[in-house]
Amino acid sequence: MAVFKKLVRSACGAHVPHNKNTENLETVKMPVPAKVRIPMSMHIGAPAKMVVKKGDEVKVGTVLGEAGGFISAPVHSSVSGKVVGTEEILLPNGNKTQAVVIETDGEQTVCECVKAPEVTDHASFVAAIKASGLVGLGGAGFPSGVKLDPQNLSEVNTLCINAAECEPYITADYREMMECGEDVVEGAKLVKEYLELSKVIIGIEKNKPAAIAKMKELCKGLEGFTVCELPSVYPQGAEKTLIETATGLEVPQGALPSAVGCIVMNVASVGFVARYMKTGMPLVTKRLTVDGDAVAEPKNVEVVIGASTADVIEFCGGYKEEAGKIISGGPMMGAAVMNDQLPVMKQNNAILVFGKKAAKAAPASACIRCGRCVEACPMGLSPVEIALALNAKDAEEIKALSVDLCMACGSCSFVCPAKRPVAQTMAEAKDFVRKAAN
Amino acid sequence: MNNMKLTVSAAPHITGKDSSRSIMLDVIIAMIPALIAAGVIFSYRAVILTAVTVVSCVVFEYVWNKLMKKEQTVGDLSAVVTGMLLAFNMPSTLPYWMAVVGAAFAILMVKQLFGGIGYNFANPAITARIILATSFAGAMTNFTHPTQSIDAIAAATPLAANAAGAFAEGGAPYMTMFLGMHGGVLGETSALALLIGFVYLLIKKVISPAIPVTYVATVAVLAVLFGQDPLVHVLGGGLLLGAIFMATDYVTSPYTLKGKIVFGLGLGLITMMIRVFGTMTEGVSYAILLMNLFVPYINQLTRQKPLGAPKKVKEAK
Numbered sequence: 001m002a003v004f005k006k007l008v009r010s011a012c013g014a015h016v017p018h019n020k021n022t023e024n025l026e027t028v029k030m031p032v033p034a035k036v037r038i039p040m041s042m043h044i045g046a047p048a049k050m051v052v053k054k055g056d057e058v059k060v061g062t063v064l065g066e067a068g069g070f071i072s073a074p075v076h077s078s079v080s081g082k083v084v085g086t087e088e089i090l091l092p093n094g095n096k097t098q099a100v101v102i103e104t105d106g107e108q109t110v111c112e113c114v115k116a117p118e119v120t121d122h123a124s125f126v127a128a129i130k131a132s133g134l135v136g137l138g139g140a141g142f143p144s145g146v147k148l149d150p151q152n153l154s155e156v157n158t159l160c161i162n163a164a165e166c167e168p169y170i171t172a173d174y175r176e177m178m179e180c181g182e183d184v185v186e187g188a189k190l191v192k193e194y195l196e197l198s199k200v201i202i203g204i205e206k207n208k209p210a211a212i213a214k215m216k217e218l219c220k221g222l223e224g225f226t227v228c229e230l231p232s233v234y235p236q237g238a239e240k241t242l243i244e245t246a247t248g249l250e251v252p253q254g255a256l257p258s259a260v261g262c263i264v265m266n267v268a269s270v271g272f273v274a275r276y277m278k279t280g281m282p283l284v285t286k287r288l289t290v291d292g293d294a295v296a297e298p299k300n301v302e303v304v305i306g307a308s309t310a311d312v313i314e315f316c317g318g319y320k321e322e323a324g325k326i327i328s329g330g331p332m333m334g335a336a337v338m339n340d341q342l343p344v345m346k347q348n349n350a351i352l353v354f355g356k357k358a359a360k361a362a363p364a365s366a367c368i369r370c371g372r373c374v375e376a377c378p379m380g381l382s383p384v385e386i387a388l389a390l391n392a393k394d395a396e397e398i399k400a401l402s403v404d405l406c407m408a409c410g411s412c413s414f415v416c417p418a419k420r421p422v423a424q425t426m427a428e429a430k431d432f433v434r435k436a437a438n
Numbered sequence: 439m440n441n442m443k444l445t446v447s448a449a450p451h452i453t454g455k456d457s458s459r460s461i462m463l464d465v466i467i468a469m470i471p472a473l474i475a476a477g478v479i480f481s482y483r484a485v486i487l488t489a490v491t492v493v494s495c496v497v498f499e500y501v502w503n504k505l506m507k508k509e510q511t512v513g514d515l516s517a518v519v520t521g522m523l524l525a526f527n528m529p530s531t532l533p534y535w536m537a538v539v540g541a542a543f544a545i546l547m548v549k550q551l552f553g554g555i556g557y558n559f560a561n562p563a564i565t566a567r568i569i570l571a572t573s574f575a576g577a578m579t580n581f582t583h584p585t586q587s588i589d590a591i592a593a594a595t596p597l598a599a600n601a602a603g604a605f606a607e608g609g610a611p612y613m614t615m616f617l618g619m620h621g622g623v624l625g626e627t628s629a630l631a632l633l634i635g636f637v638y639l640l641i642k643k644v645i646s647p648a649i650p651v652t653y654v655a656t657v658a659v660l661a662v663l664f665g666q667d668p669l670v671h672v673l674g675g676g677l678l679l680g681a682i683f684m685a686t687d688y689v690t691s692p693y694t695l696k697g698k699i700v701f702g703l704g705l706g707l708i709t710m711m712i713r714v715f716g717t718m719t720e721g722v723s724y725a726i727l728l729m730n731l732f733v734p735y736i737n738q739l740t741r742q743k744p745l746g747a748p749k750k751v752k753e754a755k
Contacts, residue, residue: 007696009742016452168452240745253746325445332450339442359445361453365514366556368458371693380742384693402744410450417456418556424448 009380011241013233014411016168016332018207022289023171027179027300030315032104036079036306038064039089041097042345043135044142045071052100056083061111061282064100067130073143074133077102078284078304080109089343092328092335099343102306116280122153125194132276133283133346138162138173138237138266139329141347144273147265148195150258158199159191160246160257163215163267164230164237166205167330170350172287175300176268177204177211180275184267185218185225187274192224195263200225201246202267207232234332235409239264241378253405268349283346288312292327292353296320303344309351310340324359327352332410362419373412373422379405383412383422390429395436403429458555462515464644468635469522469683475618475628480530484624490534492521494541502550516555520544523563526625526679527723528570531580539573540566560730561687564680564723571723581621595622596674598719605670615673626679629672636682648698649691649705650681656706664714671713680722681705690730697740704729704736 041047048065052058058077065075081104089099117128130145150156161184165173177184188200202219204212206229219225228246230236240251242264249260257264272283284305291298296317303312309326313319327334328342329350344351373383382401389397403426412422476484499517503510511517524540544566549558571578581595596615599605614620618628625632639645657677658668671677685691685705692701705725712721743749 007699009745010695011742011745014454016454244745250746253744253748255746323442323444325447325451327451331452334449334451336444336446336449336451338444338446354451361445361447362457365458365511366554368461368516368556368688369693370461370688374693374742377742378745380744380747382693382741385737385741401741402747405744405746408449413450413453415454415456417454417458417461419453419457421448423450427448 010375011378011380012375013235013378014376014414016166016234016414018232019168019291020171020174020207021169022291022298022300023174023208025171025175025298025300027175027287027302029302030304030307030312032079032106032108032304033307033311035084035101035103036304037087037089037099037101037308037343038075038078038306039091039097039099039343039345040065040068040075041091041095042075042141042305042347043073044140045069045073045146047097048072048075050086050098050100052083054083054085057081058083058102059109059111060284061114063113067143071143071146073135073145074131074282076133076282076284077111078306079104080107081105090338092337092342099306110281114280114282116278117276119194119277122194122196125190128277129273131282132272134269134272134276135283135346136266137268137272137286137347137349139333139347139349141345144265144269147263148191150256150263152258153195155261156195156258156263157197157261158201158247158263159188159195159197160242160262160264161188161200161202161267161270162237162239162242162264163202163204163211164235164242165208166234166237167332167334167350169291169352170289170330171300172289172349173267174208174211175287176271177208177215180271181214181218183271183274184215185222187270187272188225189222190273190277191263191265191270197263198224201228202226203228203230203236203242203246205230205232205236234411234414235378238378238407238409240407253402286344286346286348288344288348289350290316290353291350293358294319294321294323294355295353305346306343308340309337309342309344312344312351313340313353319353321355323353324356325354327354332414333408364420365418367418367420370417372415372417376411376415378409378411379407381406383426386429387422387425390425390432393432395433398429398433403433406430458514458516461644462519464639464642465519465683466515466522468638468644469519469526469625471631471634472526472625472628472679473522475631476526476530476624479618479627480624484525484530487528487530487532487534487537487624488522488525490537491525491528491541492518494538495521495524495545498542498545499550502546506550508554511555514555517545520549520562523625523683524566526683527563527567527623527676529578529581529623532574532577536570536574536577540570543569556689558689559733560727561684561690564684564726564730567723568727581623595719596620596670597713600667600670600674601719605667610667610670610674612669612673615670623676625683626676629678632678632682639682639686645682645686646695646698648695649685649702652699652702653681653685653705653709654678656703657709660706660710660714664710666714671710675713675720676722677709680726685726685729690733692733692736692740694737694740694742696742697736700736700740701729701733704732
C-alpha cells in the first residue's frame, strides 16, 4: 500500500534535526520593557486602523487599532502607559507598517473594557474572537475570527488542532500543551460547540511523547476528541499535510480546508480561545522560544507584544558571541531580520540567534538532477522542473507544474545536495507566473 | 545595536548534511570493492588503468574549466566517478592511450560540451565506452585470462560463452560468475563486489533501489520467457555494473519512483532485445544510452500528482 501511494506522490518531507533544546524549560515571564512598539499589521489582510494618538493614556487591553477590513484584526495595548508617538516599521516580509510607540508605566493596569465576553451562539462566538485580536499563532497570522466563520459552516465537521511543531528549535507549542493543556481542550470544546462540529483531532509529532500522553489523558472520555500521532518528519504541521495525515482527505488545489470539512487551528490559538472566553483579556502576550548558538541562556519566555527583539535577547542573557543571523520564527520558514529592533508580534513563536559561523551559507553549485527535491516536496511538486521552466521563462509550463501549491516550507532547499536556494526559486517562479498573467 | 551586521537570506536557514561532493564520495566508496576485486582477478594492471582514467578525467575537466574561465568543478568529485566507471568498462589489457582517449570523450564531449555537471543528456562513461568499442573493437574485447579460471570462460565473458553454447552441457558455473573469476571488463565480473557497493549506496540513501531492481528483474523474467538461463544473463555480463552504477546516474535517470520503474523496464527490455535478437552478446551500454535519451519524456509522463490536484481529465476536442 505504502509503495502504491509513493507511486502517486512520494511526499517524503525533510528529515530536519529537531534541536528541541528548550523543551523542558518552563515558560518564564519577561518583565515589561520601558518602551514597546506595537505594529498595526501583525496578520494577513488589511492593517488595523489606529485609534489612539500621541499623548493618550493606555492600559493593558486598550484598543490601539480597529480591524481595517473584513480580513483584518484589531490590535490592543499590551502595557499600561502613554502613547509617545508612531513609528514606521519595516516588517521581515518587506512591507512597512505603522506602529504605536508606548512608554510603559510599569503598573500594567488592566483596561476596564477587559471583561469576559457573553457568548450564546456561533455569531456571538465569532464576534468575540474577532474582538480578541486573535490571529493564527502558528506563524501565518490569519485572522481567526474570519477562519471560524467559513461560508460553508454547515459542511464543516472537524477541528484539526495543529500541535505538530515541526520546525526545529521551537518548543513554544509544546510548552503550551504541557503548561496549559487544559486550556487547549477547553478551547477545542468551545470551538466544537459553537461551530457544531463532530470531531476534534489533535495532531502531535511523535517526537513529543510527553505531550501526546498528556493530551490523550485530557481527551479521555470526550466525545469526538482524538490525538493523532504524526510521523516526525518536516513539515507535518503544514495545513494540507496535517489534514491528509489526520483525516486522509486531500484539500483540492486552490480551495480552503473547509472544502473538506476541516478547520485547522494552531494549538496555542486554541488555548487562547479558552483563556479569552474566561477573562476577556485580548491577545497581548506571546510565548516565544529563544534559542540558537549565539544566545547566552535559551529560554521559553512570555513576552508582551511590542517588546523589541533586543529586549528579549537581553532577558535571555544577551549575546554569547557576535550575532550573524537573527531569525524571527523557525529555521525552515522563519524570516532573517536586519537588526534586533523588530518588535515581537502576535504571530511570532521564536527568536533564534546564530553566530557568524552558523550564519554562513554553503556555496551553491550546479543542480545534479538528483530528484531529492521532488521526493521531499510534501505537496508532490517537481521543483527541479519548475526551476528549469523558470530558466526557460515558460509561464505556461510553470503553471502546469502547479507552482501555486508551493507553500514555501523549504524542504526542497534543505535536501538539495547542491545547496541551491530551491524554495526561493519557487517563490520567483510564482511571481513570474503572476507577472506574466498581467 | 543598530550597527549589527546580520546575514539576511531567504528561508530555510539550515540545510541537510549531504552535498554533491559527499554523494560522489559515497559512489566512489561503493565502487572500491569492485576495484579491489578487479585487482585480484586481473592483476595490478586493472588498478593502474583505473588510475589512468581517473587522473585523465580530472585533468581534462580541470583544464577545460581553466580554458573556458569557468568555475572550477573538479572538487565535486564527479570526474573521479566518471573516470572509475569508464575504467570499469574497459578490459584490463586496453592500451593506456586508448583509456586517455576515452576519458577525453567522456569529459570533454559528453559532459562539458553540454554544459558540465547536471546538463549531460547521456551518461559520460557509457557513451565513452560505446565510442571506444566502435573505434577500437578488438582492443575493447581483448579479455585477459583471470589469474584463476575455468577454461571455457577464461577469455570471454560468460555471456558470450553461453551464446556460443559453451554451457550446453553441465550448466553454467554460477559460483565462478558470482565471484567474478572470468573474463570481462574490469568492473563487471564480480557480482559479489558490486552487490556490496549496492548495499552501501542503499544504506547511505544515495540511490533508490527502484532502477536496479526493475532492470535486473525485467532481464531475468525475459530470459525465462525466451527459454534462457536467467542467472547467466544477470551474472554473466555487464548487467549488475550497469544497473547499479550507470543506470542510476542522477542526471540521466528519471526523478520519480514511477519514472524510475518505467526506466528500469525499458532498460531490461532493450538489453534483452539486443542480447537475444541482436548480433552482439552484450546490450547493457546501448540500452542505457537509448533510455538516457528517453529520460526527458519519461519525466514528463510520470510526474507525481500534486496534493489536491484534480485528476487529469482528457480535454474534449
